[in-house]
Amino acid sequence: MLTITIPYLPPAVLSPNSRLHWAKKVGPKIQVKNDVMILAKEAAQKEPKGTYPLERAVIRFKYGLPNKRVRDMDNLVAASKAMLDALKGIIIVDDNVGRIILERPEWFNSPKNPQTVIEVTYDYS
Numbered sequence: 001m002l003t004i005t006i007p008y009l010p011p012a013v014l015s016p017n018s019r020l021h022w023a024k025k026v027g028p029k030i031q032v033k034n035d036v037m038i039l040a041k042e043a044a045q046k047e048p049k050g051t052y053p054l055e056r057a058v059i060r061f062k063y064g065l066p067n068k069r070v071r072d073m074d075n076l077v078a079a080s081k082a083m084l085d086a087l088k089g090i091i092i093v094d095d096n097v098g099r100i101i102l103e104r105p106e107w108f109n110s111p112k113n114p115q116t117v118i119e120v121t122y123d124y125s
Contacts, residue, residue, distance in 0.1 A: 002047065002091060004039050006032075006116040009063060010079035017075055029082045036086035036118075044090055053093045056123035059084070060103040064110030064117070077105050083118060091120055 011028045013020055044052040061080055065071065084095055092100060101123055 002043055002052075002120040004036065004043050004091075004118040004120070006036060006039060006083065006118070007113070009065070009114050009116055010076060010083065012079070014079040014082060015075045016078045017072075032082040033086040036083045037090060040087055040090045052091050053089060054091065054120070054122055055093050056099055056125075057092045058101045058103060058121045058123050059087075059092075060119045061105045062117040062119065063105065063107040064113060064115040065107050066111050066114040068109070071107075073105060073107070077102075080116065083116065087118070087120070 011032065012018060013025050013028050014032070018025065061077060061083075063076060088094055
């Protein structure tokens with residue numbers, strides 16, 4: 001299993017409920033993609049050569065939440081789209097239906113260290 005830890009939660013502006021103009025979402029989206037691409041490359045380099053990108057994968061997002069505020073989990077997952085897109089070509093070949101399986105997201109309390117953890121495993125099915 002490959003684990004990538006991003007030291008923040010997906011920005012709220014990337015949520016489908018965000019009322020911002022699309023142009024104001026571009027900056028945060030690019031920043032998130034760049035951060036995840038760097039972390040993904042670092043993680044992939046620690047694995048044996050030729051392991052990545054995977055043709056088929058199972059991906060699970062885990063969110064370290066800073067407080068007990070109620071959150072809408074599907075919006076949190078939707079805001080993570082830029083993170084998933086950043087894995088293409090590095091960890092996974094593509095994120096097309098049939099190539100990846102998104103498992104049910106999980107969350108845990110992390111008051112001092114909000115984070116997003118992406119776990120990637122090979123899909124043998």
